[in-house]
Amino acid sequence: xxxxxxxxxxxxxxxxxxxxxxxxxxxxxxxxxxxxxxxxxxxxxxxxxxxxxxxxxxxxxxxxxxxxxxxxxxxxxxxxxxxxxxxxxxxxxxxxxxxxxxxxxxxxxxxxxxxxxxxxxxxxxxxxxxxxxxxxxxxxxxxxxxxxxxxxxxxxxxxxxxxxxxxxxxxxxxxxxxxxxxxxxxxxxxxxxxxxxxxxxxxxxxxxxxxxxxxxxxxxxxxxxxxxxxxxxxxxxxxxxxxxxxxxxxxxxxxxxxxxxxxxxxxxxxxxxxxxxxxxxxxxxxxxxxxxxxxxxxxxxxxxxxxxxxxxxxxxxxxxxxxxxxxxxxxxxxxxxxxxxxxxxxxxxxxxxxxxxxxxxxxxxxxxxxxxxxxxxxxxxxxxxxxxxxxxxxxxxxxxxxxxxxxxxxxxxxxxxxxxxxxxxxxxxxxxxxxxxxxxxxxxxxxxxxxxxxxxxxxxxxxxxxxxxxxxxxxxxxxxxxx
Ligand SMILES: Nc1ncnc2c1ncn2[C@@H]1O[C@H](COP(=O)(O)OP(=O)(O)OP(=O)(O)O)[C@@H](O)[C@H]1O
Ligand SMILES: [Mg+2]
Numbered sequence: 001x002x003x004x005x006x007x008x009x010x011x012x013x014x015x016x017x018x019x020x021x022x023x024x025x026x027x028x029x030x031x032x033x034x035x036x037x038x039x040x041x042x043x044x045x046x047x048x049x050x051x052x053x054x055x056x057x058x059x060x061x062x063x064x065x066x067x068x069x070x071x072x073x074x075x076x077x078x079x080x081x082x083x084x085x086x087x088x089x090x091x092x093x094x095x096x097x098x099x100x101x102x103x104x105x106x107x108x109x110x111x112x113x114x115x116x117x118x119x120x121x122x123x124x125x126x127x128x129x130x131x132x133x134x135x136x137x138x139x140x141x142x143x144x145x146x147x148x149x150x151x152x153x154x155x156x157x158x159x160x161x162x163x164x165x166x167x168x169x170x171x172x173x174x175x176x177x178x179x180x181x182x183x184x185x186x187x188x189x190x191x192x193x194x195x196x197x198x199x200x201x202x203x204x205x206x207x208x209x210x211x212x213x214x215x216x217x218x219x220x221x222x223x224x225x226x227x228x229x230x231x232x233x234x235x236x237x238x239x240x241x242x243x244x245x246x247x248x249x250x251x252x253x254x255x256x257x258x259x260x261x262x263x264x265x266x267x268x269x270x271x272x273x274x275x276x277x278x279x280x281x282x283x284x285x286x287x288x289x290x291x292x293x294x295x296x297x298x299x300x301x302x303x304x305x306x307x308x309x310x311x312x313x314x315x316x317x318x319x320x321x322x323x324x325x326x327x328x329x330x331x332x333x334x335x336x337x338x339x340x341x342x343x344x345x346x347x348x349x350x351x352x353x354x355x356x357x358x359x360x361x362x363x364x365x366x367x368x369x370x371x372x373x374x375x376x377x378x379x380x381x382x383x384x385x386x387x388x389x390x391x392x393x394x395x396x397x398x399x400x401x402x403x404x405x406x407x408x409x410x411x412x413x414x415x416x417x418x419x420x421x422x423x424x425x426x427x428x429x430x431x432x433x434x435x436x437x438x439x440x441x442x443x444x445x446x447x448x449x450x451x452x453x454x455x456x457x458x459x460x461x462x463x464x465x466x467x468x469x470x471x472x473x474x475x476x477x478x479x480x481x482x483x
Contacts, residue, residue, distance in 0.1 A: 220269020
């Protein structure tokens with residue numbers, strides 16, 4: 001389920017030390033103290049990286065390198081060597097090793113960063129998503145709508161990690177599209193032809209969840225009338241989405257941890273035989289797991305196992321530049337779903353309100369709003385009254401002249417445009433926080449990146465620098481008089 005590393009070193013201690021360290025990093029590790037045996041392992045299993053010693057009895061590292069490259073050209077080889085043999089190590093590079101590291105090994109400073117960069121660049125190579133214009137990618141993104149700045153950033157990341165087998169943790173508010181992104185991760189992966197199975201961990205009590213996931217043997221509990229495979233088995237070779245992972249109980253968490261660590265589990269009622277599977281795990285939650293770890297509701301070790309690649313799905317209001325595309329998409333979707341109801345239209349005034357509305361329910365809320373408007377609208381023009389009350393209230397709070405029961409358009413153009421309001425808020429919050437972007441972003445309820453993006457977009461850098469300078473002069477003034 002994770003990246004695989006093969007270690008060949010004739011020193012037992014090095015093997016066991018590396019085994020322990022790399023397992024903790026989430027790698028699947030196999031070790032061998034005999035080069036011949038290492039080659040045999042390479043014939044049986046695909047590895048991402050072979051980490052081999054240079055000087056070994058039986059066969060030296062260079063020979064092993066050459067033979068390993070012929071057996072498994074896609075496996076990257078890293079040579080381990082003493083300082084004295086750096087020249088030979090360079091020879092190894094010529095022969096196709098990806099890099100070398102010197103002994104004594106610097107695990108933290110050298111080995112871990114090297115491995116992670118190899119694994120990452122591997123994900124880069126053969127995935128179609130790097131080039132966003134790639135038609136295969138566009139096609140695979142299918143009905144995932146939105147090509148604004150933040151969404152493209154997300155999609156790039158999705159395509160990048162889709163091809164590796166590392167666990168992904170999808171976090172984001174309710175309705176932001178976590179489930180949809182999990183589908184993309186599967187579709188864009190090498191596993192796309194294999195099963196994609198979703199489990200809602202919050203929907204079942206613990207004992208049922210266990211037998212659902214792991215299966216059970218006949219008679220293991222009342223109602224277990226026959227042997228049954230669980231969803232892990234069903235997902236073998238494919239992807240398993242553990243949705244609402246934040247809801248699993250503390251007693252069930254260790255069992256899940258074990259599958260993630262060793263790729264094996266026991267069916268309920270069968271303590272003897274472990275079942276081995278090859279499943280890529282995606283977990284999703286709208287809970288803040290870091291907080292849950294802190295409060296003791298979620299195991300830290302499990303959190304780190306799941307969170308190898310974190311993907312944060314931004315709320316809709318932080319990618320509001322997607323709104324119009326989404327609107328169009330949901331308008332067409334609603335008209336298809338409700339036969340006899342035509343595609344509706346939203347006036348510019350209403351779109352302006354929708355652009356400013358905070359969308360606490362995110363994309364799902366937008367989809368629902370469009371669906372209800374489609375059904376309620378008289379004719380094709382959507383009136384404010386056709387939209388959910390929360391949006392109507394919001395529109396009124398904007399202080400615009402809103403005719404909720406008549407067909408009047410949504411009032412006069414506001415004195416300030418949305419952009420102007422935003423710019424004013426940014427400037428005010430920056431002044432208030434002494435031009436600290438992090439605190440300013442907190443104050444505005446956006447991420448620091450979003451704030452910087454907006455500052456850039458509205459070209460506020462100069463204005464802010466000027467204000468900051470003026471402020472500093474002002475605050476220095478009393479000191480000067482005191483002197
Ligand atoms: N980018 C998108 N393009 C089109 N539809 C989307 C997009 N993102 C989400 N949706 C739609 O919005 C709805 C909510 O998405 P989804 O179920 O994936 O959200 P979620 O984050 O899993 O929500 P929850 O936390 O409530 O489980 C779904 O109907 C989904 O099809
Ligand atoms: Mg969901």
